[in-house]
Amino acid sequence: MKQKIFLTLAIVPAVLICVVIANISSACTNVLVSKGASVDGAVLITYTADSAGFYAKLEIYLAADHAPGTMIAVPGKVGIPQVAHTYHVLGSSGQGIMNEFQLAMGETTFGGREELHNKDGALLYPLLMTLGLQRAKTAREAILVMTQLMEEHGYGDEGESISIADKDEAWVLEIVGTGEGGKGAVWVAQRVPDGEISCHANQARIGTFPLDDPANCLYSQNVIEFAVEKGYYDLASGKPFHFADAYAPADVKSKRVCEARVWSVFRRAAPSLNLSTDYHRGVAGAESYPWSIRPDKKLSTADVMALMRDHYEGTEFDMTQGIDAGEYGMPRRWRPLYWKLDENDEQEYSWERPISTQQTGFSFVTQSRNWLPDPVGGVLWYGVDDSYLTCYFPLYCMIDELPQSYVIGSIERFSQDSAWWMFNLVSNYANLKYSHIMPEILTVQAELESTFFALQPAVEQTAADLFASNPRAMQKYLTDYSVMQAEKVTKRWQELAVHLITKYNDGYVRDENGKYPNVGYPHSWLERVLQERPTQFLLPNDVSKDDATVPKTAQPPQPATGIPRTQAGDQPAISVETQIAPEEQGDESGFVLAENQYLVDIRAREVAQFFLNDEIAVWRNQVNAAMQRFQLSNKRLPESEAEFIEKIIAANGIILPELREGCVYVYLPEVRQLMIRVTVE
Numbered sequence: 001m002k003q004k005i006f007l008t009l010a011i012v013p014a015v016l017i018c019v020v021i022a023n024i025s026s027a028c029t030n031v032l033v034s035k036g037a038s039v040d041g042a043v044l045i046t047y048t049a050d051s052a053g054f055y056a057k058l059e060i061y062l063a064a065d066h067a068p069g070t071m072i073a074v075p076g077k078v079g080i081p082q083v084a085h086t087y088h089v090l091g092s093s094g095q096g097i098m099n100e101f102q103l104a105m106g107e108t109t110f111g112g113r114e115e116l117h118n119k120d121g122a123l124l125y126p127l128l129m130t131l132g133l134q135r136a137k138t139a140r141e142a143i144l145v146m147t148q149l150m151e152e153h154g155y156g157d158e159g160e161s162i163s164i165a166d167k168d169e170a171w172v173l174e175i176v177g178t179g180e181g182g183k184g185a186v187w188v189a190q191r192v193p194d195g196e197i198s199c200h201a202n203q204a205r206i207g208t209f210p211l212d213d214p215a216n217c218l219y220s221q222n223v224i225e226f227a228v229e230k231g232y233y234d235l236a237s238g239k240p241f242h243f244a245d246a247y248a249p250a251d252v253k254s255k256r257v258c259e260a261r262v263w264s265v266f267r268r269a270a271p272s273l274n275l276s277t278d279y280h281r282g283v284a285g286a287e288s289y290p291w292s293i294r295p296d297k298k299l300s301t302a303d304v305m306a307l308m309r310d311h312y313e314g315t316e317f318d319m320t321q322g323i324d325a326g327e328y329g330m331p332r333r334w335r336p337l338y339w340k341l342d343e344n345d346e347q348e349y350s351w352e353r354p355i356s357t358q359q360t361g362f363s364f365v366t367q368s369r370n371w372l373p374d375p376v377g378g379v380l381w382y383g384v385d386d387s388y389l390t391c392y393f394p395l396y397c398m399i400d401e402l403p404q405s406y407v408i409g410s411i412e413r414f415s416q417d418s419a420w421w422m423f424n425l426v427s428n429y430a431n432l433k434y435s436h437i438m439p440e441i442l443t444v445q446a447e448l449e450s451t452f453f454a455l456q457p458a459v460e461q462t463a464a465d466l467f468a469s470n471p472r473a474m475q476k477y478l479t480d481y482s483v484m485q486a487e488k489v490t491k492r493w494q495e496l497a498v499h500l501i502t503k504y505n506d507g508y509v510r511d512e513n514g515k516y517p518n519v520g521y522p523h524s525w526l527e528r529v530l531q532e533r534p535t536q537f538l539l540p541n542d543v544s545k546d547d548a549t550v551p552k553t554a555q556p557p558q559p560a561t562g563i564p565r566t567q568a569g570d571q572p573a574i575s576v577e578t579q580i581a582p583e584e585q586g587d588e589s590g591f592v593l594a595e596n597q598y599l600v601d602i603r604a605r606e607v608a609q610f611f612l613n614d615e616i617a618v619w620r621n622q623v624n625a626a627m628q629r630f631q632l633s634n635k636r637l638p639e640s641e642a643e644f645i646e647k648i649i650a651a652n653g654i655i656l657p658e659l660r661e662g663c664v665y666v667y668l669p670e671v672r673q674l675m676i677r678v679t680v681e
Contacts, residue, residue, distance in 0.1 A: 027050045027051065027108075027109070027202050027353075027357075028047060028048050028049055028050050028106075028107065028108040028109070028201070028202065029046070029047075029048045029050075029108065029199070029200075029201040029202075029261050029265075029308070029355045030045060030046055030047055030106045030107065030108055030161070030163045030199065030200050030201070031044075031045065031046040031197065031198075031199045031265055031304060031307055031308065032044075032045050032046075032163050032165065032170040032172065032192050032197060032198045032199070033045070033170065033192075033197045033299055033304055034169070034170050034192045034193065034194045034195060034196055034197065035168060035169075035194065035370075036194035036195035036196075037194075037195050037196055037197050037294070037295055037298060037299060038298055038299055038300070038301075038304075039298045039299060039300040039303075040300070040369070041369065041370070041371070042301070042367045042368060042369045043165045043166065043167060043168065043169065043170050043367075043368045043369075044165070044170075044299075044301065044304050044365060044366060044367055044368075045104055045105075045106050045163045045164075045165045045170060045365075045366050046106065046304060046305075046307070046308050046363070046364065046365045046366075047097075047106030047107070047163070047363060047364050048308065048355065048356075048357075048360050048363040048387050049092070049093070049095075049360065049361045049362050049363065050357055050359055050360050050361070051359060051361060052335070052359045053359075053411050054093070054359065054360075054361030054411075055093075055361065055409070055410055055411035055420055056092055056093050056361040056362035056384050056406075056420055057092065057093055057406065057407050057408075057409075057420075058090070058091075058092055058382070058395075058402045058403070058406040058407055059090070059091040059092060059093070059094070059402075059407075060088070060089070060090060060091070060399075060400065060401075060402060061086070061088070061089040061090075061091060061096060061130065061133075061134060062088060062400070063085070063086060063087050063088040063100065064085070064086050065084065065085050066082045066083065066084055066085070066086065068084075070082040072131075074122050074123075074127070077120075077121075077122040077153075077156075078122060078153070080122060080123075080131075080149070080153055083134075083135055086134035086135065087099045087100050087101065087133065087134050087135070087137075088100040088397075088398060088400075089130065089133045089134055090380055090395060090397060090399070091130065091133075092362050092364075092382070093361065093362070094126050094130075095126040095129060095130060096126075096129055096130035096132075096133040096134065097133075097364060097366070097380055098133070098366055098378055098380045098397050099133040099134070099136075099137075099378075099397065100374060100375065100378070100397055100398050101137040101138075101166070101167075101374050101378075102166060102167050102368040102369070102374050102377050102378035102397060103133060103136060103137060103138065103139065103142060103164070103165070103166050103368070104163075104164075104165045104166075104366035104368060104378070104380070105129045105132065105133060105142070105162060105163060105164050105165075106162070106163040106364070106366075107125055107129065107160055107161060107162045107163065108160075108161050108200050108201055108202045109125075109157075109158055109159065109160055109161075109202060110158075110159045110160070110161055110174075110200075110202050110203050110204045110248050110254075110258075111158045111159050111202075111248065112158060112159025112176045112204065112247050112248035113159075113176070113232075113247060113248065115179050115180075116159070116176045116177045116178065116179050116182075116186075116247065117157075117158055117177050117179070118154060118155065118156055118177035118178055118179055118180060118181075118182050119156055119180070120154060120156065120180070120181070121150075121153070121154030121155045121156030121157070121177060121185075122153040122154050122156060123149060123150055123153055123154065123155050123156055123157070124156055124157045125157045125160045125162065125175075128146050128149065128150070128155075128157075128162075129146070129162060131145070131146070131149060132145050132146040132149075132164075137166075138166045138168075138169075139164040139165060139166040139169050139170070139171045140169070140171075140218075142164050143164065143171065143173055143189045143218060146162075146173070147173075147185070147187055147189075147220065150175070150184055150185040150187070151183075151184045151185070154177075154182075154183060154184065154185075155175060155176075155177050155178075155184070155185035156177070157175075157177070158177075159174070159175065159176045159177075159204060159247065159248050160174070160175045161173070161174050161200040161204065161205065162174075162175070163200070164189075165366060165368050166368055167368045167369060167370035167377065168370055169191055169192075170191070170192040170198070171189050171190065171191050171192065172189065172190055172192070172198060172200060172205065172206065173187060173188075173189040174187060174188055174189070174204055174205070174206050174243060174244075175187045176247045176248070178222075178226065184220070184222075185220065186220055186222055186223055186226050186227075186247065187219065187220045187223070188206050188209055188217070188218070188219040188220070188223055188243050189217065189218040189219065190206050190209055190216065190217050190291070191215070191216045191217065192292050193216075193292055195294055196292040196293060196294050196295075197265075197269055197292060197293060197294075197295055197299070198291060198292040198293075199261070199262045199265045199266065200262065201258045201259070201261035201262055201355075202254070202257075202258045203244070203248065203250055203254045203255075203258035203259055203262075204243065204244035204247065204248035204250075205244060205262070205291055206243045206244060206291065207242045207243060207244050207245070207288070207291060208240045208241065208242050208243075209243065223241075223243070224241050227241070227246040227247065232246040232247065233246045250288070252282040253338065253350065255279060255280050255281075255282050256280060256281070256282060256350050256352075256353070257337060257350065257352075257353035258353075259279060259280040259288070259289060260280040260312075260317070260352065260353065261310075261353065261354070261355050262280075262289050263275055263277065263279070263280050263289055264310050264312055264315075264354075264355065265307050265310075265355070266289060266290075266293050267315075268306075268307060268310070269293065269295040269296065269299065269307065270293050270294065270295050270296045271296060272296050273293060275289060277315075277316075277317075301365060301367055301381065301453070302449070302453060304365050305365055305381070305392055305449070307355075308355055308356070308363060308365070308387045309355070309356050309387055309388045310354055310355040310356055310388075311331035311352075311354040311355075311356055311388070312352060312354060317352050319331035319332075319333070319352050319354055320434075320435075323528060324351070326434075326525075327521050327522060327525040328432075328433050328434040328435040328436065328522070329434055329435040330430075330431055330434040330435075331354065331356070331388075331434075332357070332358045332431065333351035333352065335359075337350055337351050337353055338350050339351075355387065356386055356387045356388035356389075357386065357387075358386055358427065358428075360385060360386050360387055360390075361384070361385075361420075362382065362383065362384045362385075362420075363382075363383055363384075363387040363390065364380055364381055364382045364383070364392075365381040365392060366378070366379065366380055366381070367379040367381070372460065372464060373463075373464060373467045374397065374398070375396060375397060375398035375463070375467065375471075375474060375475060375478065376396065376460050376463045376464050376467060376474075376478070378396065378397030378398075379394050379395070379396055379397070380394070380395040380396075380397065381393065381394055381395075382395055382406075382486075383423075384406070384419055384420045384423050384424075385420060385423035385424050385427050386423075386427045389423070389426065389427045389430065389438070389441050389442075389445070390423060390445075391423075391444070391445045391448050391449060391489050391492075391493070392449060392452075393448070393449075393452060393482075393485045393486050393488075393489050394452055394456070394481075394482060394485060395482045395486070396463075396478040396479075396481075396482055398475055398478065399475070399478055399479040399482050399483070400475060400479055401479050401483060402483065402486075403419070403482075403483045403486035403487050403490070404417075404487070405417060405418060405419040405422075405486070405487060405490040406419045406420070406486060406490075409421060416494060416497075419486070419489070419490040419493070422490060422493040422494055422497055423493055425497050426441060426493055426496055426497050426500065427441075429497070429500055429501065429504070430500075432504060433504055433509070433519075435522070436504065436509060436519075437500060437504060440496075440499075440500065441496065441500075444492060444493075444496055448488070448489055448492060452485060459478075459481055462477065463477055463478050507519070594679070596679060597677055597678065597679050662678060662679045663676050663677065663678050663679070664676070664677050665677075
């Protein structure tokens, strides 16, 4: 079903039309791809609108003519004069995205210096971007339009990075306010070099820039002067002016949760650069990441979508791995991002912050192509909720009706008729058994998106032919096609939700025969359970009259010189639960234990008391963490104890405590454990 949702900022002559556009997102990611860096010569930008409780709705701002004297009213501020004609714009949740000339915009908020926030300014970034799209045809023109509006009416928002793309160029405009009582704004705009890509993620990215190259860089007249006046930059230092350092200096937190996302985009697009992790891990003196890079290969639209689906997979920061991912490798971390073990604790911690996150309201990839008519060349690939599990579908830039399931509903009430709620339901349900459910979602996602890409050439050829003969028929054709695909996605997600809820129920996974086999937990998770609680879940062997059919229980080792006894004096102080009997190891562990030899788990409490020094608790935690990191990043296990010691212990700066006489370290690849072999004389 199609629905007409038309928004205009001003439609009545000589009156004030009130505009209320909230700051919709506070943590986002943008990627910009120049035409020389894309497979087909398209200019692409991406955007994730990330904010808790953010419900996304599609919108259309119809092209319109306006009478002289028409004003746009901004609550509590002086009105903004409307222009004679505004262009057709597709948007979402109060923010324009793409206009009829294939001009597209996205943004991320970097905040900047708090004292520069001028709340008296009339323009918040969603309104600023929407006005730019309604009044400009190219990226350069949009920069001039928006900066002139800020000069006249003031910028009232936090520091902002705005991605701007047209059919030929991609730019980033970075803005900060001038503080309470100030006028205008401070800004710089830089063009992404052709053949390269750029990225920003809630941290100002423009550093040094040319002052005499208007083809590639534009800036406000006060950009350096204002920084000097405020004490942010010292002309006498001899250092080149750096926009980000002056107006939004990066700190440990912004590097960790913002620059890490830039690093991840760049490391995936250009693995050959082998960019260091030092900068985003806050290593002092580490070099910041380049503003733009050349990808190792040209990127398709599908490649760019893939860049927006990222939890640092395959790196040491992989959020699907580790104890924090839970038993089913879930890459989501519940807020807050920063946390302490105790509110009075000085030590603070931070979860990783990925590009794909659960609180995304909507995300998109835009395509702008100069070899096609504007209504055909401009495509908004739109999706709602988590970018990793969403499904992008095409909306052509001149469509005049929208899919109903993307314009109805609210965050206040669940509705199965709402696309946003269905994606949110499926995404949240995946949290129950993420490693099981996620692949099923990705299968449906790939099926739909690959179909859209396969249909695209034929659809666009038909539309281009219609454009030459009957533009109105072309608009209806592309509108019907866009709406149909969007509703197809919603219907498929409704079916997917029913399927998943039926199949994954009460901890079971229903099979194709309608049976409910036990699934249990992954082996790696069970290992961690036993590491933390080695004896709680242990079942003692049954005592049986028939000794031939019952495995023998491992007998505790006899006391040896240097190994203290218990108070009773008749047994060594090593609990039976922490031993591995010789007959249970044998050939499986790669060596055979003699009758007077036993293996003791290094994690046993008794080890701390009788075999190692007093610092064993700290050392044991270091070893366990080192083993875990190694196992997560290496598929091949060490072949020998020596290799384990060298690669795990030494690499992590851990010094093995000296063992008592009769004890040596051994590593069992089969069970992935460092053990102590005890020889009892």
